[in-house]
Amino acid sequence: MKKISLLGATGSVGTQTLQVVREHPDQFAVSALSFGENVERALPLIHEFKPELVSVKDKSVAERIRKDVPGHVKIVYGLEGMIEAAAYPKSEMLVNSVLGSIGLEPTLAAIEAGKTIGLANKETLVTAGHLVMERAKKSGVAILPIDSEHSAIFQSLQGQDRKAVSRLILTASGGSFRDRTREELRNVTVEDALKHPNWSMGAKITIDSATLMNKGLEVIEAHWLFHMPYDRIDAVIHKESIVHSLVEYADHSLIAQLGLPSMLVPIQYALTYPKRLELKQTKRLNLWETGSLHFQKVDRQRFPCLSLAYEAGKAGGSMPAALNAANEEAVQGFLSGRISFLDIETLVESALENHQIIKDPNLKAIEETDRRTRAFVRSQIEKKS
Amino acid sequence: MKKISLLGATGSVGTQTLQVVREHPDQFAVSALSFGENVERALPLIHEFKPELVSVKDKSVAERIRKDVPGHVKIVYGLEGMIEAAAYPKSEMLVNSVLGSIGLEPTLAAIEAGKTIGLANKETLVTAGHLVMERAKKSGVAILPIDSEHSAIFQSLQGQDRKAVSRLILTASGGSFRDRTREELRNVTVEDALKHPNWSMGAKITIDSATLMNKGLEVIEAHWLFHMPYDRIDAVIHKESIVHSLVEYADHSLIAQLGLPSMLVPIQYALTYPKRLELKQTKRLNLWETGSLHFQKVDRQRFPCLSLAYEAGKAGGSMPAALNAANEEAVQGFLSGRISFLDIETLVESALENHQIIKDPNLKAIEETDRRTRAFVRSQIEKKS
Numbered sequence: 132m133k134k135i136s137l138l139g140a141t142g143s144v145g146t147q148t149l150q151v152v153r154e155h156p157d158q159f160a161v162s163a164l165s166f167g168e169n170v171e172r173a174l175p176l177i178h179e180f181k182p183e184l185v186s187v188k189d190k191s192v193a194e195r196i197r198k199d200v201p202g203h204v205k206i207v208y209g210l211e212g213m214i215e216a217a218a219y220p221k222s223e224m225l226v227n228s229v230l231g232s233i234g235l236e237p238t239l240a241a242i243e244a245g246k247t248i249g250l251a252n253k254e255t256l257v258t259a260g261h262l263v264m265e266r267a268k269k270s271g272v273a274i275l276p277i278d279s280e281h282s283a284i285f286q287s288l289q290g291q292d293r294k295a296v297s298r299l300i301l302t303a304s305g306g307s308f309r310d311r312t313r314e315e316l317r318n319v320t321v322e323d324a325l326k327h328p329n330w331s332m333g334a335k336i337t338i339d340s341a342t343l344m345n346k347g348l349e350v351i352e353a354h355w356l357f358h359m360p361y362d363r364i365d366a367v368i369h370k371e372s373i374v375h376s377l378v379e380y381a382d383h384s385l386i387a388q389l390g391l392p393s394m395l396v397p398i399q400y401a402l403t404y405p406k407r408l409e410l411k412q413t414k415r416l417n418l419w420e421t422g423s424l425h426f427q428k429v430d431r432q433r434f435p436c437l438s439l440a441y442e443a444g445k446a447g448g449s450m451p452a453a454l455n456a457a458n459e460e461a462v463q464g465f466l467s468g469r470i471s472f473l474d475i476e477t478l479v480e481s482a483l484e485n486h487q488i489i490k491d492p493n494l495k496a497i498e499e500t501d502r503r504t505r506a507f508v509r510s511q512i513e514k515k516s
Numbered sequence: 517m518k519k520i521s522l523l524g525a526t527g528s529v530g531t532q533t534l535q536v537v538r539e540h541p542d543q544f545a546v547s548a549l550s551f552g553e554n555v556e557r558a559l560p561l562i563h564e565f566k567p568e569l570v571s572v573k574d575k576s577v578a579e580r581i582r583k584d585v586p587g588h589v590k591i592v593y594g595l596e597g598m599i600e601a602a603a604y605p606k607s608e609m610l611v612n613s614v615l616g617s618i619g620l621e622p623t624l625a626a627i628e629a630g631k632t633i634g635l636a637n638k639e640t641l642v643t644a645g646h647l648v649m650e651r652a653k654k655s656g657v658a659i660l661p662i663d664s665e666h667s668a669i670f671q672s673l674q675g676q677d678r679k680a681v682s683r684l685i686l687t688a689s690g691g692s693f694r695d696r697t698r699e700e701l702r703n704v705t706v707e708d709a710l711k712h713p714n715w716s717m718g719a720k721i722t723i724d725s726a727t728l729m730n731k732g733l734e735v736i737e738a739h740w741l742f743h744m745p746y747d748r749i750d751a752v753i754h755k756e757s758i759v760h761s762l763v764e765y766a767d768h769s770l771i772a773q774l775g776l777p778s779m780l781v782p783i784q785y786a787l788t789y790p791k792r793l794e795l796k797q798t799k800r801l802n803l804w805e806t807g808s809l810h811f812q813k814v815d816r817q818r819f820p821c822l823s824l825a826y827e828a829g830k831a832g833g834s835m836p837a838a839l840n841a842a843n844e845e846a847v848q849g850f851l852s853g854r855i856s857f858l859d860i861e862t863l864v865e866s867a868l869e870n871h872q873i874i875k876d877p878n879l880k881a882i883e884e885t886d887r888r889t890r891a892f893v894r895s896q897i898e899k900k901s
Contacts, residue, residue: 289675381792381794382788382792382793383778383800384671384792386771389772391768400769405675414768416770418685418754419813422810424809
């Protein structure tokens with residue numbers, strides 16, 4: 132029985148993680164979980180999965196749920212609470228699916244405590260990949276990726292000659308504006324952007340998918356997860372999202388992982404790794420039913436966010452943290468109707484230009500970068516609106 | 517330095533094996549090689565790779581080459597000679613790329629002698645998979661497949677949970693008549709059949725590719741190589757021959773091996789396994805250059821040879837040996853212009869109907885099956901012509 136700490140239990144990856152646990156009650160249990168303030172969604176989950184510790188957004192949420200949760204359940208809150216949940220002694224594994232840079236410290240705490248990490252929180256590696264991977268190595272802890280692309284790469288590396296890896300190739304659906312010209316991107320609405328062709332995800336990721344910043348962040352994650360230089364990480368547009376990513380080897384052989392789009396597969400793989408279990412809720416892929424798979428080159432002129440991510444990644448230090456913060460604020464600006472879609476890339480670019488890079492930043496420097504970059508982008512947005 | 521015995525050195529796989537050796541002179545050497553009677557092609561190879569033992573078709577060929585080969589090179593011939601080459605004491609590995617059922621006994625001898633086997637000879641597993649795999653297991657010898665499909669499956673199984681394999685999916689180019697109707701197949705010529713869209717291969721395999729018998733034989737090989745029941749081996753038409761085959765797991769995740777069509781990759785992988793080396797002579801696959809990959813269901817009405825192979829495989833015992841012998845004779849009949857393309861399937865079918873199955877056949881029973889089936893098919897061809 133593998134005991135799990137789950138951060139972000141009411142989010143998309145969180146609920147799907149619980150689906151996997153639900154399907155294999157003899158294999159997995161949830162010792163601790165966290166959620167923000169979605170009490171309505173969280174309470175039934177607490178009653179169903181019976182964690183011993185629950186962490187919530189703040190004191191007021193903690194007080195609200197106290198009477199609806201069995202007395203023996205410990206309730207904690209805030210970042211402190213999340214860290215306590217992440218490093219909960221009885222858990223073997225942390226599944227971190229919270230959104231945003233708040234996911235970083237709990238991950239580090241769980242690494243310190245020797246937990247296996249199932250990582251769905253992008254920001255952890257984007258902003259602090261150097262710290263996370265260094266500490267994971269020191270603690271002898273495995274970082275198992277929970278998203279379709281990195282899981283695909285991770286699966287395609289198993290049992291292979293690591294020294295012979297020549298290239299990682301991330302597939303990208305291309306998002307909601309895959310087939311639009313630059314001109315057509317000028318006036319797209321929030322509603323247009325939120326229509327993702329293959330995956331049903333949160334608003335932030337859906338916009339990141341449309342700008343291809345999502346792929347850019349994944350490139351940075353892949354750099355850290357798989358110790359791969361940026362010039363050996365490629366992206367290719369693949370609109371069907373069937374080939375989830377590929378690894379190329381020195382003999383020009385490629386290993387790829389495929390399947391119908393479902394987050395359940397990478398989630399379960401992280402939980403069962405290195406084994407695999409049945410997964411009844413997913414459908415079998417028959418390629419003759421799909422018929423054809425399409426691939427096209429990423430047009431970096433049309434999607435400059437991807438180039439910005441490569442640049443930030445190559446610059447290293449605190450630059451990826453600046454990239455991430457600038458992008459979060461810019462996307463927020465777009466979602467709230469204050470800036471246009473193409474302003475996202477302009478704002479990120481000027482934030483990177485404005486950022487004074489800090490080499491090998493510690494946690495405090497990363498937080499400082501985050502705070503300052505957000506302030507900068509917010510002030511730029513205010514000027515525009 | 518890995519020392520290799522190479523059977524079938526002047527054939528297509530043989531010469532490509534030597535290309536791989538040539539590219540890595542610090543890694544591989546050829547201790548022993550065999551060829552049939554293509555002296556012109558063989559002599560430069562003998563001078564280049566300097567084997568200590570050379571086996572040829574018969575005594576007359578042996579006498580012909582004696583004066584052109586350095587005096588210290590031992591020259592042997594016939595099946596005896598091939599067995600001596602296969603089990604040559606200084607070799608670590610046998611690469612068996614001879615065509616036809618003559619490849620079986622040398623393989624068994626090499627297994628007995630504890631050599632790693634790189635197997636490009638289909639007939640070995642089709643006719644005697646039960647014997648080969650049993651003896652390989654007993655001797656603790658690895659059987660490494662050398663053809664693109666089984667190598668792809670083998671590569672896609674590395675580091676994965678073997679117990680969780682749910683299906684093997686062999687891709688098939690569909691051969692030269694992929695898009696023809698049954699009606700159009702009626703009058704195809706030998707010349708039509710020999711135009712294979714993706715691979716340049718020998719005449720026999722090219723015809724087998726057009727009838728899909730090639731895929732049928734591969735299904736039987738896959739059954740033995742990967743211990744997989746026939747109802748968990750599938751085939752899919754994939755005209756680009758980029759995805760070389762796939763493995764499906766219990767979680768509906770598929771692992772696949774991809775690359776531009778080249779036999780050099782599976783050959784080198786067998787030689788370097790579990791490592792990989794650079795392979796300069798092959799081209800990198802960029803999926804955006806390929807553009808799209810197509811898949812379609814195999815129409816077993818149009819390609820009954822595939823169904824016949826499944827039936828023979830499921831029947832087991834000596835039936836696959838009968839299938840193979842009948843097919844070889846029928847293809848020969850077609851190539852020599854004595855029967856039509858569609859006669860191939862009819863002849864194979866009647867040979868299977870005519871065959872009295874022998875359970876768990878030994879070498880002698882397999883040879884007997886081969887001999888009798890060939891005689892039966894030949895007599896049928898004579899009746900027709």
